[in-house]
Amino acid sequence: MKNVKYALSDIKVNTSGHLAWATFKYSITADFRERHIEGGGMGTAVLQLGPNGCQIMHWHTSSARRPAAAGAEKKN
Amino acid sequence: MIASAETIDVGRKLFGNHCASCHGADGKSKTDISAAMKKRPTDLTAKEMRGITDGEIYWEGANGITKSGMPAFKTKASIQDRWKVTLYLKHLMGEHAHAEHSGESADSHAGHSQANAAASGNSDADVRAVLAQYTSAVERGDLDAIGKLRSNDESVTVIGNGHANYGWADYRDNHLG
Numbered sequence: 001m002k003n004v005k006y007a008l009s010d011i012k013v014n015t016s017g018h019l020a021w022a023t024f025k026y027s028i029t030a031d032f033r034e035r036h037i038e039g040g041g042m043g044t045a046v047l048q049l050g051p052n053g054c055q056i057m058h059w060h061t062s063s064a065r066r067p068a069a070a071g072a073e074k075k076n
Numbered sequence: 077m078i079a080s081a082e083t084i085d086v087g088r089k090l091f092g093n094h095c096a097s098c099h100g101a102d103g104k105s106k107t108d109i110s111a112a113m114k115k116r117p118t119d120l121t122a123k124e125m126r127g128i129t130d131g132e133i134y135w136e137g138a139n140g141i142t143k144s145g146m147p148a149f150k151t152k153a154s155i156q157d158r159w160k161v162t163l164y165l166k167h168l169m170g171e172h173a174h175a176e177h178s179g180e181s182a183d184s185h186a187g188h189s190q191a192n193a194a195a196s197g198n199s200d201a202d203v204r205a206v207l208a209q210y211t212s213a214v215e216r217g218d219l220d221a222i223g224k225l226r227s228n229d230e231s232v233t234v235i236g237n238g239h240a241n242y243g244w245a246d247y248r249d250n251h252l253g
Contacts, residue, residue, distance in 0.1 A: 006211045013200045020203045047203055048227060054199075054206045055227040060235040 001037075004030040008043075020047040020054070026061060039063050077156070079163045087164025090157055094149065103168045115144045125169055131202030133162045138208060155212060219252060 008024040015021075027040035043061035047054050077083060092101060100107045103120035110117045118125070137158050140148030149158060206225055213221035223244065226232055230243035234251065241247035 001217070004215045004217065006214045008207055008211055011204055011207060013203045015199050015203070020199060022203055022207060024207070045207065047206065049199060054202060056206070056210065056225055057227050057231060058233050058235075059226075060233075061237070063237055 001030045001032050004028070015049070018049045020049060021045065022047070077159045077163065079166065083160050084164050084167045086157070087160035087162070087167075090153065090161050091164055094153070095161070098146075103165070113145070117144065117146070120165060121169060126171070128169075129199075129202055130162055130166065131199075131205035133165050134158055135201045135204045135208065137161060138205075150208070155209070217252075219248060222252065223248070 006028045008026050011024045013022045022045045024043050029038045041063035046058035048057045098110050098117045099105045105117040105119050138150040140146045210225045232244050234241045234247045241251050
């Protein structure tokens, strides 16, 4: 991938003991082979505050649902 | 990054070029510009600033403070330069940056300061700094930096769009690779 732009926003952080968790919105754009990719959604990160410093233990992102294409039939 | 005379001096020059017009060369924010501002810039040497973590300084420099009008420098200065200004400000405050003797790279610096921040219970800004370092490393495709910011053992999980990677090696080889 080339020209990757990856940004987080609306970050909310909570900490308790040696754990921290954050929720965020993300956006990503990149060029992959011949395609330009644009995406985004929401995510959660869990971080451990340990002897090796702060490290990300868990990362979960979920992309936003794409709008239905014009003329697409609704499926039940 | 080491808080050496050299890195602090570079930080001092960067601060002088980009920050001193409002904060003053001595950090006390007693300048003509600051006097004319609706919300006066923070006196960086005030006792209220004592105990501020490296990550908090770094994060505020990177992201700015919208309400006060302080600009964000994440697109105006490199990660290394922003850390050098952080080291200089710690020096200005009469404190030693947490990474002073670590010899670690800028990308892993936030993680080390976080360990100290955890003990003080002041870790919000440092978590944000780690996330900022992480997204920057992803943009650069810097697997070494990403590995330092993630727990690089089998306990790490990454889930995206219904697919999961279990462990750093799985994520590195089958998602990033």
